[in-house]
Amino acid sequence: MTARIQTVAMALAFTVAACGAPKTPNASPDTGPLPLSALPVVDTDAVLAHTKVLSSDAFEGRGPGTPGEGKTVAYLVDQLTKMGLTPGNPDGTYVQKVPLVGITPTPANLTFRKGAQTLTATWKADVVAWSKRVTEEVRLVDSDVVFVGYGVQAPEFGWDDYKGLDVRGKTLLMLVNDPPVPDAAHPDTRDPKVFGGAAMTYYGRWTYKYEMGAKLGAAAVLLIHETEPAGYGFNVVQQKTGEQFDLVTPDRNMGRPAIEGWVSREHAAKLLGLAGQSLDALKAKAATRAFTPVPLGVSASITIRNALRTFDSQNVVARLEGRDPVRRGEHVIYTAHWDHFGVGARVNGDPIYHGAKDNASGTAGILEIARAFTKLPAPPQRSILFLFVTAEEQGLLGSQYYAVTPLYPLANALANINIDGLNVNGRTKDLVLIGLGASDLDDYARAAAAEQGRVITADAEPEKGLYYRSDHFNFAKQGVPALDPDEGIDFIGQPPDFGRRVREAYTSQHYHQPSDVVRPEWTLDGAREDLQLFLAVGYRVAEAARIPEWKAGNEFKATRDRMRGR
Ligand SMILES: [Zn+2]
Structure with missing residues (x-):
């Protein structure tokens, strides 16, 4: 980023903060003071490096309640501390205990x-x-x-x-x-x-x-x-x-x-x-x-x-405080589940369920989105929470625990953006949103995609109810507008069925198998654009004059209205 853009951005940022007035009251969604191209770049070399560490043998498949959990939590806390992010738990720690049975x-x-x-x-x-x-x-x-x-x-x-x-x-x-x-x-x-x-x-x-x-x-x-x-x-x-x-x-x-x-x-x-x-x-x-x-x-x-068998597992949470003294009480929550299946039945001699794509990659992606936020010329008006949840594979339990035992009131949580698996196969012309049409966050995603010359597409199998099967759903259920992005299917420079083929190959050969490992052919060029888009959406919600809502007719709208006192 050039100094000139920084100066303009800072000036705009302070103007908005000072008067609190919407810059473009009728525009939907808010674009915030910085265009997508001026936001810090999410470092995908670092994403790949974290993914390799988290999915390595030493982390033992990141099973909740196992030594792999201890290593994973220590790694995340170390990274978040080094980035200078504040402990996300008001008790001064980076963890939230999750009682499991x-x-x-x-x-x-x-x-x-x-x-x-x-x-x-x-x-x-x-x-x-x-x-x-x-x-x-x-x-x-x-x-x-x-x-x-x-x-x-x-x-x-x-x-x-x-x-x-x-x-x-x-x-x-x-x-x-x-x-x-x-x-x-x-x-x-x-x-x-x-x-x-x-x-x-x-x-x-x-x-x-x-x-x-x-x-x-x-x-x-x-x-x-x-x-x-x-x-x-x-x-x-x-x-x-x-x-x-x-x-x-x-x-x-x-x-x-x-x-x-x-x-x-x-x-x-x-x-x-x-x-x-x-x-x-x-x-x-x-x-x-x-x-x-x-x-x-x-x-x-x-x-x-x-x-x-009862034991405590842990959600990991860090916070970037918003710059606006009033609006910093509101926040955007990024989530990714850090857990996988740990050590289990051997497949082809390997007992470690590495979970590289599912979800070492998403965990790594949120870490680097967090780092990008720390590189903004000034923090956004509202605060950002980076929440790494446990026990997704056992039924979305870490996110459920946060959603029913939140560290900050959920009425003040403006959006959840969840990542479960990154695109490791190259650039796409599209990004799929599961449950497209659910909330205004779709419009934020669409606007950011357009700045990348990309489009938003709907999930091809809405009858499967995929929107109800990942961590963001626990936030939706409590009324918080939640974005459930999936990787695109229209790959640049590939035959039309490439997206379907790589998806099917992963599902049939590696999904929830020990062989979900980082492969030499992985490329994060597409993931870089996806992560940049998620960064832009969260940043803009944190700067927005008009906060995102569920679309009319959505089943979670009534809960949100109740929560926001409407
Ligand atoms: Zn999984």
Whole structure:
């Protein structure tokens, strides 16, 4: 950056800070005093170097609660300290403790009873059940089973599958995904105005279904597994029979249903047969607003013993204080998960799950975005938090902990920008935004992309609900507008299907495998542009006169409005 630009930038910055007036009140989004090309350059040689260190054998795959965690946290704290960033925890440290529990259930069958008739759901073959309660034994005894359709309460769509039924102590049997409401004009397609049409909303996610059960005081929630609406086979559900991690809440998760789980479609059909019902007929009713819950006249019983392992893991957090004495209380939060799977089953002789792309690369990217912020001529008006979260691979737990136990009020968090994996294959003409259309942050990203001569594109598979599967989602759920960028697919100087091919190759060969390592053919030229764009978006939100909001109709807007006192 030249001295002249610096001077102009400083002058502009102080003008804005002094009068607090929007520079261009009707422009959306705010561009801030510096164009993208004048921002400090994110150093991708350093990104690559951090990625190599974090994914090396010495870091043992960065498993939470393992020696690899200690090394990772020490490395991040060392880097952040050397950059001159302030400890992000108001207690004066760079860490936030995250209480975790590993729960391993003992296999147990589930018994359904109707009068003298019984039907046994065999552990793993027919049912995969667990308890997230941090207790050694949970019992479900003769709990009445009620079919509640999709188990959804969505006021913005005028939808309520419960119709006021008291389900406390009951076992809720539910369908997965959003209610597939047909479009009146085109009955073969979904109504685009209800539950996002073909795109999955959070109401469709299995995590939502268990949360609803907890909210309504149900004793158990059982989801009927169907491959198409779930997006994966029952074999994937069957992998959930081992140790599962969760946060230890102050009530030791006793507010969760005693039992959560899945039943196979085949077994659900048998269960409904026992109740004199048919799955297809119930599904048809469940796709309508008029649906009312169907008590099955069947009870469910199961006892699960848990082996418990509790330990603290750590989020790492650093802060760059904003220069405006008032606005510095507001902040932009960058996140990347530092954790991976640690040491596990050997694949091709290698027991270390290196997680180079997932997510040593994103962690490294945030480190260097942080460094770029320290090189600005002056800090932005608002503050920036750089948050490296733990236990993403175990269910987004570190980010969940921050989102429910924030170090600074989330009403003052203006945006979350999350990186989970960098593009390592070269420059792209586009950047994909998962959940495009969710918030004004899309406009910030689009404006920054345009300055790079690039475009923003939508995720090709909105029906998979990817927006609900990474750390930014925990911020969205609490109302904070959150950006979930994915790498582009249109590579410069490559054949049209190159993007799809490299993505498929990674997914099939290296994703969540020990072989996710830094490769000689990696190039971070594309990542440099992506990181520069993320830097610009965060910087501009931190300078904005008009803060980003969710778009009208978004499912998180009501939470944000409540939080901001509107
Ligand atoms: Zn992962």
